[in-house]
Amino acid sequence: MAKVIFYEERCKGCRLCTTVCPKKIVEMDTDKLNLKGFHPAGVRDMDMCTGCAFCATICPDCAIEVER
Numbered sequence: 001m002a003k004v005i006f007y008e009e010r011c012k013g014c015r016l017c018t019t020v021c022p023k024k025i026v027e028m029d030t031d032k033l034n035l036k037g038f039h040p041a042g043v044r045d046m047d048m049c050t051g052c053a054f055c056a057t058i059c060p061d062c063a064i065e066v067e068r
């Protein structure tokens with residue numbers, strides 16, 4: 001099973017990763033704020049992740065890493 005790691009302090013809340021996930025499981029975590037003042041992105045249901053890494057590829061801030 002794939003594992004998606006988010007480096008939350010790098011996230012600038014641009015939401016690009018939420019737009020490319022084919023499973024629609026990447027969401028902004030509105031319960032958290034990073035030091036830059038943004039709600040960081042995260043995965044809602046890791047079991048649904050296919051490991052395609054689209055989210056990691058599109059992130060301009062290298063805040064996402066996918067382990068397969």
Ligand code: SF4
Nearest residue numbers: 021049050052053055
């Ligand atoms: S690796 Fe693919 S399926 Fe998994 S969260 Fe990222 S975009 Fe979605």
Ligand code: SF4
Nearest residue numbers: 011012014015017059
């Ligand atoms: S693409 Fe990167 S910087 Fe933008 S919301 Fe997603 S994790 Fe944060």
